[in-house]
């Protein structure tokens with residue numbers, strides 16, 4: 015078991031799926047991953063990073079798969095429409111042990127359900143791609159995010175531009191905007207959560 019835990023990223027990883035949560039456990043893992051990163055690691059929030067945007071945000075997760083079965087949530091991001099056509103992304107985070115990880119297969123990320131090998135992309139890049147291309151599919155005219163300084167370089171590489179500067183949770187952030195042409199409108203393909211979930215994810219499934 016210990017052997018498996020320490021080496022599973024390198025041995026036997028089938029693929030990483032980047033999608034919306036398909037069951038309650040994945041939704042809980044999404045919030046736990048956010049808490050681990052933004053409360054415990056970065057200490058930007060005390061007990062919870064949940065806020066009013068979570069009532070309308072679409073959660074997106076990266077889930078690793080072994081032997082064809084979903085394993086753990088290893089990355090998260092959320093998107094929401096602030097005013098008609100204007101979308102925001104936020105709470106981008108990747109589990110520590112999966113940072114700077116590439117050379118993985120990511121099915122259904124791009125248009126026409128292509129199974130694409132993201133050999134040059136990280137999990138963060140895949141999450142950003144899913145976030146913006148889904149928002150584009152949902153009628154986004156402008157996609158922005160407040161980006162921590164150390165991550166500006168990552169976003170610039172992915173066709174984002176700096177628009178301004180602001181302070182949030184006491185640290186410097188940059189307001190950045192995605193070039194939408196780099197993120198063609200793409201729906202998501204997944205099994206939705208039951209209709210009684212607080213998020214009407216059914217609306218977004220192709």
Ligand SMILES: CC(C)(COP(=O)(O)OP(=O)(O)OC[C@H]1O[C@@H](n2cnc3c(N)ncnc32)[C@H](O)[C@@H]1OP(=O)(O)O)[C@@H](O)C(=O)NCCC(=O)NCCS
Nearest residue numbers: 051106107108113114115136137138160161162165167168
């Ligand atoms: C930002 C983050 C999502 C990037 O995820 P990722 O899948 O590792 O993305 P990448 O592999 O493309 O790495 C992005 C950058 O982080 C660096 N990085 C990744 N893992 C790292 C680690 N363990 N230690 C130091 N730097 C690391 C990469 O080298 C790269 O740097 P570069 O832009 O100078 O080349 C991840 O580092 C994270 O969750 N950080 C904590 C939360 C956070 O900062 N969220 C973003 C708020 S704007």
